[in-house]
Amino acid sequence: MARAQYDISGVLPSAWKSKLIPSWSIEGGLLKGSKIVYSEHKNLQRSALAWVVDKVDRHDLPYMVVGGLAATAHGGSRPLHDIDLYAPFAHSNWSNFLTSISKYVVWGPQSVVDGQWDLTYLKIDYHGQRIEIGDCDDVLLKNGETGAWIRQRIDIEHSVSRSVLGRDVNVMPLQQLIEYKRVLGRDVDQQDIQELTGGPPFPQNRA
Incomplete structure (x- = not known):
């Protein structure tokens, strides 16, 4: 059976808007640059x-960090706005993790x-920091140049460990990330x- 699909482009739930920290715009950018705000944001x-x-590790749930x-x-070096990762929603530990x-x-x-995404995902607001977790199965990306929908294989088993924001995490391998971003x-x-x-x-020879 085909899954239900809803076009929510440009829509942000009111619950999300009400929880944004004052120094952030809806789009995720800092309204005013300052060392204090920057430091607080990095800490967040x-x-x-x-x-x-910690949550995914505690529930032994595979995951892969993607995006920015x-x-x-x-x-x-681009400023980070949200935290994006994929996980298998069909995993036996998903339900306990979600709870x-x-x-x-x-x-x-x-x-x-x-x-440009066709997938199943959820949105988290952790004290003002946006986190999005997508199901790694059945992901389609819309090619930014041609408009064609392309099925993506999110190969969590081949994620690589990298240190970022003071934490060792599983991330999408560099070449896969580049190809992922080329599509978008x-x-x-x-x-x-x-x-x-x-x-x-x-x-440079790309049409």
Whole structure:
């Protein structure tokens, strides 16, 4: 049976908006730059990452960090807004894990078409830090150039250990991350690719 799909592009649940820390915009950017705000934000990111990794480890749930945090773990410098990871929702320990984090879940899990993603995921607000966890099975990404939907294999078993925000975590391997971001092709992805490869964001002969 085909899963239900909902287009929630551009929609942010009211529960999410009400819990955002004052120094953040809805889009996740700092409203005003300052050393104090930056320091507090980095501490919040460290705390949130430690919390969610402790939870998955405690429940022996496989996971893989992706997105901006994975880029940071591989040497990227772009400011981090949210923490993204994949996990197998069909895993025998998923239910217990979900119960353990339910206090902070503000949306989902739900199968959706959301921008360039077609997947099942949930949103967490951990004291103002956004965390999104997607199901690693049946993930489709919309190619930013062609508009075609491409099925992705999120190979959690081959994640690599990297230290980021003071924590050793399982992240998407560098080459997989680059290919993942090439499909999406957003400005942030192009910036990450350029930093991680030391070259142009896309091959120069790309049409």
